[in-house]
Amino acid sequence: MKRTIFSEDHDAFRESVRQFIAKEIVPNLPDWEEQGCIPRDFYKKTAEIGINGLQIPEEFGGGGIDSFLFNTVVYEEIGYAAASLGGFQVHLNTVLPYFLEYCNDEQRRRWFPGFADGGLVSSIAMTEPGIGSDLAGVATTAVRDGDDYILNGAKTFITGGINADLVIVLARTDKDVENRRDGLSLLVVERDMPGFSHGRNLHKIGMKSSDTAELSFVDVRVPARNLLGEEGRAFGMLGHNLSQERLSIAITALATATAAVNLAVEYAQERLVFGKPLAGFQNTKFVLAECATELAAGQALVDQALVALDAGELAPADAAKAKLFCTEVQARVIDKCLQVHGGYGYMTEYPIARLYADARVTRIFGGTSEVMKSVISKSIGL
Ligand SMILES: Cc1cc2nc3c(=O)[nH]c(=O)nc-3n(C[C@H](O)[C@H](O)[C@H](O)COP(=O)(O)OP(=O)(O)OC[C@H]3O[C@@H](n4cnc5c(N)ncnc54)[C@H](O)[C@@H]3O)c2cc1C
CATH class of the missing domain: 2.40.110.10 (Butyryl-CoA Dehydrogenase, subunit A, domain 2)
Known part of the structure; x- marks a missing residue:
């Protein structure tokens, strides 16, 4: 389904981010996984192309953009590349918004330049x-x-x-x-x-x-x-900021599940079973068609929530719905796509195996699926 929330500027930004990811993330990911963290100089590299400071005011070296849509492009592209950079994404998607929202003038002067130039990690x-x-x-x-x-x-x-x-x-x-x-x-x-x-x-x-x-x-x-x-007053601040964090998790969940479908389609076209391509079997087509449909439903929910976020109107229950639905879709879709890979899907050298392991936590962090259901049930008077 055609998405309507992005402009030509977002599309051009997406292209440059995609090239950056292909060059700077994809080849290095296995080493980073081995080391158990992302190197500090990566934050400097992303700062150089303007990713870190997108929403930081220009006077502190940032891009001064209010909208969350450019950030969305970054996290979607990381997911489409079948990667997940937890520390990096929490730094910019979860922690920075607290600084943007709640710093006083002195704190802004002290910390914002470090966020924008990649010198500070949080x-x-x-x-x-x-x-x-x-x-x-x-x-x-x-x-x-x-x-x-x-x-x-x-x-x-x-x-x-x-x-x-x-x-x-x-x-x-x-x-x-x-x-x-x-x-x-x-x-x-x-x-x-x-x-x-x-x-x-x-x-x-x-x-x-x-x-x-x-x-x-x-x-x-x-x-x-x-x-x-x-x-x-921290509890209210958390309640306010958790909505954006939960929507970010939903965005990443859909993007990585999209990557899984792409991998499964590619694999099914190459793999021969009983003398013909796996993609030729009706079961393969139907399973992947179900996955594509679930992703489209999740995307509609996320895009609507993004519009509400940019308008300052994203209700906690709506963010919870987006996280609950998209992370559960992610789990179902990636599991089915792994099944399409057969035994190879269980081997860690195949990206689908990494997606499967990475996905498990999205129903836990940022508030569990059960907590999302509690938030949603309160909003309907229960
Ligand atoms: C990889 C990873 C990264 C994380 N990163 C961070 C981070 O950067 N910062 C941070 O502060 N935290 C972080 N967390 C913590 C995460 O947010 C918590 O694990 C999560 O909120 C759940 O808390 P808990 O693990 O204590 O589980 P518990 O709260 O003990 O829950 C155990 C089970 O009980 C269920 N449960 C709890 N309450 C209810 C209820 N009212 N009704 C029904 N069921 C309920 C839960 O859904 C869950 O299934 C991270 C966790 C992981 C695994």
Whole structure:
């Protein structure tokens, strides 16, 4: 189906991004997966072609673009190339929006140029060993002491946690609250602050080019000037920003599932079974036709959500619907496309195997499918 949300400018940008990915990502991905992270100089390279600073104001070296559509082009093209760059995507798609939305003028001057030129890498630490879905229950504390907060706690599963120079940490700043959603704040912790350390790079079944870490905070003195937004209001800030994060996950889910269908079509045309191309069997055609149809339905949902996001009108329940639907479609489609590959699909040298392993997490991070259903059910009065 023809998409109507992109202009000629987006199409031209897409072409240059596609060429960049073919040259700078595709050949390097196996090495990055082996190393368990993306090298720092990659962020400099993407900065050179303007990807990092798309939405950063021009005065700080960015592109000054309000719309999220150029970002969408980048993440779609990464997915179409059957790649996933968790740390990079979280840095720009999840963390940067918090800085764009909530930094004061002094913080903008301090951090925006580093985001735009690729010198700064960031992550966000909400999840703890004992708390994931129920974020209001975080045990990490930040107690005010003069001009600082004293931060204590532990976080886990933090994407980009090894590479990060700046980590947004969700912590409780006030225990005496009636509603436990109050009294939570976001603090920006810097890599070299005494008492802050990261553990090993956690081993995952997929997303292997993405560093995922446990973080520890022991009496870390975080200056009050590193408070992001208003003290005690983090829950509302998360609620606001999670919509864009969830839509980003939906975008990537559809793009990687599209890559899977393309791989399966190509494979089915080449592979001979019982003396004729696999693509010639009605089952193959029907399975891939179902996949293409599911992708088209997901695309319509995502494109409508993107229009709402750009208009500042994306409701949390609608973002949740997009994430829920597209990540479940991704799982079904990639599974079917792997089946088309037979035993070769189970071999890690085939990109479909990587897509299969990478896809599993999209129904978990950014809020699980069950949490999405809770958000949606509230919106229909349940
Ligand atoms: C690869 C990876 C990268 C990640 N990156 C980050 C990151 O950068 N920053 C960060 O802060 N976190 C990150 N996470 C954490 C992720 O967001 C959490 O894993 C996720 O929110 C779920 O939390 P949990 O693992 O504690 O599961 P739990 O909350 O313990 O949930 C366990 C199960 O219970 C279900 N459940 C929970 N509540 C309900 C309910 N009310 N009704 C029904 N079922 C429910 C869940 O859906 C799930 O199936 C990452 C996780 C992974 C795996």
